[in-house]
Amino acid sequence: MLTTSLLTSVLFGAMHLQGMFLPIPWEIIASQAVFAAGVGMMFAAVRLVSGSLLAPIFLHALFDAAAIVAAGGVQEMFSDTMTVGRLLVPGIAFFVWGLICVLVTRRRRSPNSAKPSAT
Numbered sequence: 001m002l003t004t005s006l007l008t009s010v011l012f013g014a015m016h017l018q019g020m021f022l023p024i025p026w027e028i029i030a031s032q033a034v035f036a037a038g039v040g041m042m043f044a045a046v047r048l049v050s051g052s053l054l055a056p057i058f059l060h061a062l063f064d065a066a067a068i069v070a071a072g073g074v075q076e077m078f079s080d081t082m083t084v085g086r087l088l089v090p091g092i093a094f095f096v097w098g099l100i101c102v103l104v105t106r107r108r109r110s111p112n113s114a115k116p117s118a119t
Contacts, residue, residue, distance in 0.1 A: 001109075005044035005102045009095070013037025028087070035091030039063065041098030048105045 016036040019029040043056035050056075 001048065001106050002102060005041060005048070005098075009037045009040035009044055009098070012040030012043070031087040031091070035087040035094070038091035038094030038096075038098065041095045041102070043098070045098045045101030045105065048102060 013033040013036040016033045017029060019032060020026060022029075043059060046056045046059060047053060
């Protein structure tokens with residue numbers, strides 16, 4: 001569960017490196033990839049908790065729509081106002097939060113986890 005979550009999160013982030021083929025500074029694209037990996041870990045946690053793939057798919061669509069609206073449109077998302085820090089810090093925070101959720105879920109589902117005895 002942990003290995004799969006880490007691998008899919010990193011692959012999700014790597015898919016966002018496709019922006020390297022656009023006239024966008026590489027630092028922005030790299031920080032977007034880190035941000036996407038962080039969000040990917042959060043989506044992995046949602047998948048584990050919900051037991052459904054539909055929940056993270058819906059959240060991804062909602063997240064993208066909210067990001068486009070908040071930025072003022074697709075063109076504004078890649079404007080000169082975008083900075084590495086605006087993506088890197090929240091991306092790392094999402095990754096850590098998602099990792100903690102995955103680890104907690106893993107521990108709760110583990111057959112070796114302590115269960116209260118019925119007395």
